[in-house]
Amino acid sequence: MPHDPRSATLAAATAPGTWDLLVIGGGASGLGTAVEAATRGHRTLLLEGHDYAKGTSSRSxxxxxxxxxxxxxGNISLVREALHERGLLRKNAPHLxxxxGFVVPAYDWWAGPFYGLGLKLYDVLAGRLNLGRSKALDKAATLERAPTLQPQGLRGGILYFDGQFDDARLAITLLRTLEDHGGAALNYAPVTGLIQERGRVVGARFRDVETGREDEVRARVVVNATGVWADDIRRLENPDARPLLSPSQGSHVVVSKRFLPGDSAIMIPRTDDGRVLFAVPWHDHVVIGTTDLPVPEASFEPRPLEEEIAFILNTAARYLDPAPTRADVQSVYSGLRPLVKDEQSDGVGSTAALSRDHVIRISEGGLVTLTGGKWTTYRRMGEDTVDCAERVGGLPQRLTVTPGLHLHGWSEEPLPDALRVYGSDAQRIAALPGAGCFLHPGLPYTEAELRWGVRFESARTVEDLLARRTRALLLNARASLEVAPRAAAILAEELGQGPAWADEQVRRYREVAEGYLLGPASLSPGQGQGE
Structure with a gap:
């Protein structure tokens, strides 16, 4: 039997009446804002033009x-706020x-004391929500934590603690939390215009990608939370709006766990471009990154530049033994940061020093734009935005409940690693057809997880299933291509579609997934475009 709840969601979105908040954008900032609004009792609708977390929110x-x-x-206030939010998220979503533990290797005599003092301040700023105390390590203890560190010249290291998560899975969890609290959300519903009456923004027009149908919705407040595309929505109201953003690109490579066995990450505190470089164990693989390069415009499928790949691998080679080469890379991916321009800046030059703080702007017509920020502070971004939206729209001003809100799937019960990201839903997934059938020997996912993604998590395409409901594309791009036909068959069965539709899904997925494969250097000269 086909399982397609989309028609009911579309009908609810376009039913007569006025929403309290219309949130445009289904990434970290949009989903965080929508959950904040819905949990305060406001009627909330979210529209996403592609899929939830399609942009940077799945590429961190x-x-x-x-x-x-x-x-x-020296941005103490940003660090303090982020550490506080880190602690709240750890309590509210323990399944995600x-x-x-992060090891900072010390190869110079001064490095241990210097970084040790800084990380003690990190502990102090975290306060009672600290995840663990930092401490100095001798050479033996450093290599025990990170056995593939280059031993020659190593004096010791510093151990500190931070948080880790699955970004796209958190986005889907926020979607489910929004629905749990009476909110509605629709993906593949790009906003094509803003409705203005007497100089005020009172709603939006959108197109349903699947049917081509045009509709409009009305709301007391419209929130623009579209990340690096925030300026595009602002120009729907005012074509002459001055750009707020100067996007930058951060790229990563994913390699086998053998390059960083154990449970600790590595943080290189100062690279040639002034950034830090992380090697992070994630889903039994290792993510290495990131970079920080200004880009002239936003793309839905940014591609790593050859210089970024070279920088990551060359820096890793200085600290890891053995070190990964191009042949060892199983996937590459890039995300775009919505960095807020300096008021005096023309946007030219380095983006490494631009603000990571979030900003909220209110237009003359009452459009509330939220941009900047990062995943860690998504909840605070939503709280600040809804506080502002309540004033703009004349809504009842209510206190936030999200600091203590358990997100969908919250569970204190021990969960199997394979289904841990689903939290309390894990048992229901294990009961679906295909729970014992793995998609590929090189991937940890089952057919049941794909069915769950279609039935309960609004997956509409093979890319949704393999890139964001599961993380197959990021863990092993080639393996994900091999399972795409089976994923398409399951998707078609669940949605009541035929073989030709499934074949088209596979073709589209291949166009995207090939950009995550790292070929010879001569074949990756620059940034390409997605579909």
């Missing part, structure tokens, strides 16, 4: 962190977040 370094680099820059 997989860390819930205060930001060691921001501490070095965990404490992770």
């Amino acid at each position: 370094t997989k860390l819930v962190h205060g930001g060691v680099r921001y501490l070095a820059q 977040t965990q404490s992770l």
Whole structure:
């Protein structure tokens, strides 16, 4: 029997009446805002033009962190806020977040005391929500934690603790939490225009990608939470709106766990470009990144530049033994950061020093724009935005409940690693057809997880299933291509579609997934475009 709840969601979204909040954008900031609004009792609708977390919100370094680099820059308030939010998320979504030890290797005599003092301040700023105390390590203890560190010249290291998570799975968890609290959300529903009356923004027009149908919705407040595309929505109201953003690109490579066995991550505190470089164990693989390069415009499928790949692998080779080469890379991916321009800046030059703080802007017509920020502070971003939206829209001003809100799937029960990200839903997934049938020997996912993604998590395409409901594309792009036909067959069966539709799904997925494969250097000259 086909399972397709989309028609009911579309009908609810377009039913006569006025929503309290219309949130445009289904990434970290949009979902966080929508959950904040719905849990305060406001009628909330979210529209996403592609899929939830399609952009940067599924392409992070997989860390819930205060930001060691921001501490070095002296941005104490940002670090304190992020550390507080890190602790709240660890309590509210234990199935999705965990404490992770990070080793900072010391190859110079001064490195241990210098970084040790900074990380003690990190502990102090975290307060009672600290995940673990930092401490100095001798050479033997450092290599015990990170056995593939280059031993030559190693003096010791510092151990500190931060948080780790699965970004796209947190996005889907927020979607489910929104629905649990009476909110509605629709993906593949791009906003095509804003409705304005007497100089006020009172709603939006959108298109249902699947049917081509155009509809409009009305709301007392419209929130623009579209990340690096926030300026595009602002120009729907005012074509002459001055750009707020200067996007930058961060790229990563994913390699086998053999390059970093054990349970600890590595943080290189200062690279050639002034950033930090992380090597992070994640889903039995290792994510290495990131970079920080300004880009002239936003793309839905940003591609790593050859210079970024070279930088990551060359830096890793200085610290890891053995070190991964191009041949060892199982997937590459890039995300775009919505960095807020300096008021005096023309947006040209380095983006490494631009603000990671979130900002809220209210237009003359009452459009509330939220941009900037990072995953770690998504909840605080939503709280600040709804506080503002209540005033703009004349809504009842209510206190936030999200600091103590258990997200969908919250569970204190021990869960099997394979289904841990689903929390309390794990047993229901294990009861679905295909629970014992793994998609591929190189991937930890079953056919049942794909069915669950279609039935309960709004997956509409093979890309949704393999890139974001599961993380197959990021863990092993080639293996994900091999299972795409089976994923398409399951998707078609669940949605009541035929073989030709499934074949088209596979073709589209291949176009996207091939960009995550790392070929010879000569074949990756620059940034390509997605579909």
